[in-house]
Amino acid sequence: MGSWVIYMLIAWFVIFALMGWSINRLLKAEKAQKAQGS
Amino acid sequence: MEQRDQWATKIGLILAMAGNAVGLGNFVRFPTQVAQNGGGAFMVPYFIALFFLGIPVMWIEWVAGRYGGKYGHGTLGPTYYLMARESLKPRSALWLGVISGMLAFSLTVLLNSYYLHLIGWSAAYTWFSITGAYFGKNTGEFFNNYLSNHGEVMLFWGITVILLAIAVGQGVSKGIERWVKVMMPLLYIFAIIMVGYVFVLGSPVDPNWSTIDGFRFIWSPNWSYLKDHFSAVLLAATGQIFFTLSLGMGIIQNYASYLGPKDDVALSGIATVSLNEFAEVVLGGSIAVPLATAYFTKIVNPDLIAKAFLKSPSFLINMGVPQNIASSGNQTAISNYLSQHWGEIMQYLTQHKDIGLKAIGNTFGLGFSYTSLPNVFVSMGSAGRFFGALWFLLLWFAGFTSAIAMYNYLVALLEEDLNINRKVGTWIVFIIYLITGLPVIYISGYMDQVDAWVSFQLTLLALFDIIVAVYLFKPDNFWKELHEGAWMTVPNWYKPIILYIAPILLLIPLIGTAKDLVGTTLEWPARIAIIIMWIIGAVESYYSIKKKYGEELEKNEVIIKV
Numbered sequence: 001m002g003s004w005v006i007y008m009l010i011a012w013f014v015i016f017a018l019m020g021w022s023i024n025r026l027l028k029a030e031k032a033q034k035a036q037g038s
Numbered sequence: 039m040e041q042r043d044q045w046a047t048k049i050g051l052i053l054a055m056a057g058n059a060v061g062l063g064n065f066v067r068f069p070t071q072v073a074q075n076g077g078g079a080f081m082v083p084y085f086i087a088l089f090f091l092g093i094p095v096m097w098i099e100w101v102a103g104r105y106g107g108k109y110g111h112g113t114l115g116p117t118y119y120l121m122a123r124e125s126l127k128p129r130s131a132l133w134l135g136v137i138s139g140m141l142a143f144s145l146t147v148l149l150n151s152y153y154l155h156l157i158g159w160s161a162a163y164t165w166f167s168i169t170g171a172y173f174g175k176n177t178g179e180f181f182n183n184y185l186s187n188h189g190e191v192m193l194f195w196g197i198t199v200i201l202l203a204i205a206v207g208q209g210v211s212k213g214i215e216r217w218v219k220v221m222m223p224l225l226y227i228f229a230i231i232m233v234g235y236v237f238v239l240g241s242p243v244d245p246n247w248s249t250i251d252g253f254r255f256i257w258s259p260n261w262s263y264l265k266d267h268f269s270a271v272l273l274a275a276t277g278q279i280f281f282t283l284s285l286g287m288g289i290i291q292n293y294a295s296y297l298g299p300k301d302d303v304a305l306s307g308i309a310t311v312s313l314n315e316f317a318e319v320v321l322g323g324s325i326a327v328p329l330a331t332a333y334f335t336k337i338v339n340p341d342l343i344a345k346a347f348l349k350s351p352s353f354l355i356n357m358g359v360p361q362n363i364a365s366s367g368n369q370t371a372i373s374n375y376l377s378q379h380w381g382e383i384m385q386y387l388t389q390h391k392d393i394g395l396k397a398i399g400n401t402f403g404l405g406f407s408y409t410s411l412p413n414v415f416v417s418m419g420s421a422g423r424f425f426g427a428l429w430f431l432l433l434w435f436a437g438f439t440s441a442i443a444m445y446n447y448l449v450a451l452l453e454e455d456l457n458i459n460r461k462v463g464t465w466i467v468f469i470i471y472l473i474t475g476l477p478v479i480y481i482s483g484y485m486d487q488v489d490a491w492v493s494f495q496l497t498l499l500a501l502f503d504i505i506v507a508v509y510l511f512k513p514d515n516f517w518k519e520l521h522e523g524a525w526m527t528v529p530n531w532y533k534p535i536i537l538y539i540a541p542i543l544l545l546i547p548l549i550g551t552a553k554d555l556v557g558t559t560l561e562w563p564a565r566i567a568i569i570i571m572w573i574i575g576a577v578e579s580y581y582s583i584k585k586k587y588g589e590e591l592e593k594n595e596v597i598i599k600v
Contacts, residue, residue, distance in 0.1 A: 004078070004257035011085070011257075012320050019312035023052075026309050029302070029525040030048050 052306055053222065054443075055284075055293055056313040060222065061440030062156045063282040064318040065229070065433055067489075069326035070406040071278045073399030075271045076263035077255035077327075077392055083264070083275035088315065090543055092279040094536045095500045096311050097528070099285055100303035101519045102507040103294025108600050112295035113451045114288040115139025115579030116586060118502075121511040128590050132583055134506050139579025141499040142288030143451065144571035146444050149287070149492050151474035151567070152404070152485040153444075154202070157437035158195030159184075159408055160430045165194070167426030172412045178337040181402060181409045188479050195475060202438065203468040206445045207461060221435040228432055229321040235414070236328050242417055244335050246388045252328030255392055263392070269550025276500075276547055277493025282318050283311060284443065286499035292447045300523035308526070330398055330410035331391060335384070337398055337409050340376035343383065344369050346397035353393060357386045403486040455582030474571075477563055487564040494548070494555055501544045504536065513537060 072080050106117030119128075119135025126134070162184065166172050172180045185191060241248040264271055280286040290310075294303065330337060347353040347364075354364035354372060363375050376383055387394040402409050415426030445467060452463035478485045508516045513533070520528060560568075583591075590597040 002254065002258065004254050007259070008253065008257040011081075015312060015315045015319055018308065019316050022305060022309035022312050025525060026048060026052065026302075026305055029305070 048302065048306060051293065051297070052309050052313070053219070055290070055306075055310045056222070056317075060225070060314055060317040060436055062153065062160070062433065062437040063278075063440070064314070064322035065325065065436065066156055066404060066407045067281060068278060068318050068322045069330075069410075070399055070402075070404055071274050072256055072323065072327055073330065073395045073406055075274045076260045076267070077395065078258040079260035079263035079267070079271055080275055081256060082259050083272045084278065087272075087276045087279040087543065088311075090535055090539050091276055091500065092283055092285070093308065093311055094532065094540050095280070095285050095503055096283060096290065096307040097304060097520055098503045098507045098516070098536070099290040100294045100297075100307045101516060102503070103291035104297045104299065104301065104303055105511075105519060106291060107295030107297060108299050109598070111454065112292045113139065113447070113455055113582065114142040114291055115455065115582050117291060117295075118506045119583045119587065122506050123596055124512050124515060125510040127594050128587065128596060129594050131510075132580075132587075132591060134502075134510065135583045136576055136579045138499070138502050138506060139288075139582065140572055140575035141495060141502060142286075143448070143575030143578055144568065145492065145495050145499060146287050146289070146447055147470060147474055147571050147575075148488055148495070148568065149281075150441065150444055150471055152478050152488055153437065154199055154441060154471060154475055155191070155195050155478050155485065156404055157434055157441060158191065158198045159405070160434035160437060161198055162190065162194040163408060163412065163430040164427050164434060167412070167415060167423055167430055170423050173416050173422075176336060176339065177333070177409045177412045177416075178339065178342055178398070178402065180412075181405050185405070191479050195479070198434075198438070198441075199468065199471050199475070202441055202445055202471075203464055205438075205442055206449060206467075207464045221432065221439065225432045225436050226317070226321070228429060229317070229325070232414075232429070233321055233324040236325055239329075239332055239414070242332055242413075247332055247334045247391075249328035249332045251391050252331030252395075253324070255331065255395060256323055256327055260392065269547050270554075272543075273493055273497060273547035273551045276497050276544065280496035280500055281492065283314055284440070286496035286503070287444065287447070289443050289447050292450055293443070298523075302523050302525040304520055304524040304528050305526040326407040326410050327395065329414055330395060330406065333410060333413035334387075334391075334394055334398075336413055338387075338394065340373045340380060340383075341369075342401050343376055343397050344373035346400040348372065353396075356390075356393075357383055404489060451578065451582075455578065455585070474567065477567065481563050483561070484563055487560050488567065490555060490559050491564065491568060494551065497544055497548055501541060501548070504541050504544070508536060 102114075102117055102121060103112075105121065106112065106114075109116070109120055111117045111120070115135045115138060117135075118138040119131050122131035122134040163172075166184075236249050239249045284290055297303070343354075343357075348367065348369055351359075351361070351364035355361055358379065359372065359375055363371055366372070387397075398409065399406050411429070412426065415422035415429070418425060445464075448467045448470075449460060449463040452458040452466060453460050458466065478488075511519075513536075516536075517533065556565075587598065
């Protein structure tokens with residue numbers, strides 16, 4: 001295995017992390033907003 | 039001010055935006071661009087463009103959309119007129135609005151002139167999978183035969199455009215959300231299964247060609263290729279980022295215009311980008327290119343290699359073709375030579391897989407995925423008919439949902455800007471699509487020429503995004519708007535990126551490729567189509583701004599202010 005595997009895994013990890021973080025935060029914020037509204 | 043509909047939930051909006059962004063750009067256009075632009079050589083500027091351009095321009099378009107929505111606008115012309123008005127007098131701002139509106143309108147029409155064909159190809163391949171039409175055949179030759187059967191191409195494209203018009207006629211939320219909620223998760227699941235399958239497939243035909251070689255091609259930075267083709271690869275990468283994120287078309291602004299004035303845009307922008315990038319880099323990047331590598335010997339033949347490098351004889355010379363034949367421009371002579379020395383040529387290509395993949399990318403253009411993917415379904419035997427049909431049907435839906443968003447933008451343009459009834463507008467756009475889509479069937483090379491121009495114009499419109507929605511709107515206003523109701527704080531170091539780095543990164547490929555693109559790549563039919571769309575777009579934008587802001591344009595003073 002060459003260094004390309006590492007590059008691929010890093011890119012995948014960054015994308016996963018960004019997706020997980022943003023969606024999670026979005027859902028939490030929306031929930032909090034709804035709770036505040038009700 | 040007119041009361042507009044708003045999105046019921048933020049996650050619904052994100053899914054709709056992602057549904058719009060996730061489409062054939064990820065699974066068809068991205069692998070083509072990777073193959074055509076040196077694999078790892080493409081990925082370096084791709085990630086640079088994502089970080090320095092994709093994310094900032096996404097924020098800019100969300101901010102612009104929400105701002106336009108406050109004034110009851112969902113289209114680019116009037117929105118950018120309003121933003122430019124912050125620094126310029128209304129009569130000067132008018133021209134910025136007209137140019138931006140013109141670029142967005144023409145881009146959406148030009149893009150759809152061929153994008154709907156890609157969706158049609160997916161419909162056709164769904165049918166071909168069911169009937170097993172490509173089973174046991176060279177998939178490259180099969181694809182070429184399909185394209186030369188104009189009646190068949192027109193049938194599947196025509197069905198797609200009619201269904202699209204019917205779907206759009208139903209309205210924004212019904213038309214988009216219903217489709218997205220069902221098909222998006224299905225596509226993701228199937229794509230994840232496909233990626234797993236691709237990883238374990240190995241070398242199904244020839245031990246020298248494996249799927250892992252495809253991954254190596256994508257993920258090994260190819261600095262020498264990047265150095266030799268810097269402007270072209272940079273433009274391809276920036277164009278792909280804007281294409282895939284649906285930026286530079288006015289669509290994101292249109293969606294964001296239905297937000298409330300205090301709804302978050304910063305975090306939502308990031309969420310949209312990351313969902314799309316997962317579909318593109320992780321899924322789209324792990325299917326077509328590795329499969330094209332593994333099934334290379336079942337896709338290529340001497341004719342294909344001759345056609346691919348007809349205008350680039352240096353590649354042929356490197357393969358061992360004598361200079362007089364390689365530079366002759368005679369496809370038959372080159373093909374004959376390659377046939378006679380096919381064993382040696384294949385040996386060369388085995389050692390230079392990047393050149394082999396470039397050949398497939400050059401020859402089939404956006405058909406790249408349609409030549410590589412069918413092979414994997416063939417290898418599954420009769421089950422492959424079912425899985426092939428399902429895959430291409432899902433691709434069809436992915437493209438279809440994206441096309442709905444673009445169609446909606448054009449209908450909104452006619453409805454909001456020119457007071458044309460939605461139903462009438464739907465059929466006007468339908469006719470525009472039919473007229474602009476015909477040259478794709480009958481003029482060889484037209485599709486890839488328009489696609490190359492689309493990359494250029496997407497980059498140009500992104501530059502306008504920054505000029506108008508940041509500089510003329512005033513950077514402090516932009517930054518304030520970006521954080522209005524935001525669920526995240528955008529780091530301050532992103533400010534200089536948006537203000538200085540992004541415009542430079544946009545200018546480099548624009549300047550570096552303009553001459554070649556306009557002078558060499560584009561032929562007259564494509565040039566004429568672009569000019570006509572520019573004119574229509576400019577006239578439409580001019581009237582839409584004049585209609586609502588006629589009085590303040592006459593007095594050259596700002597009157598309407600929310």
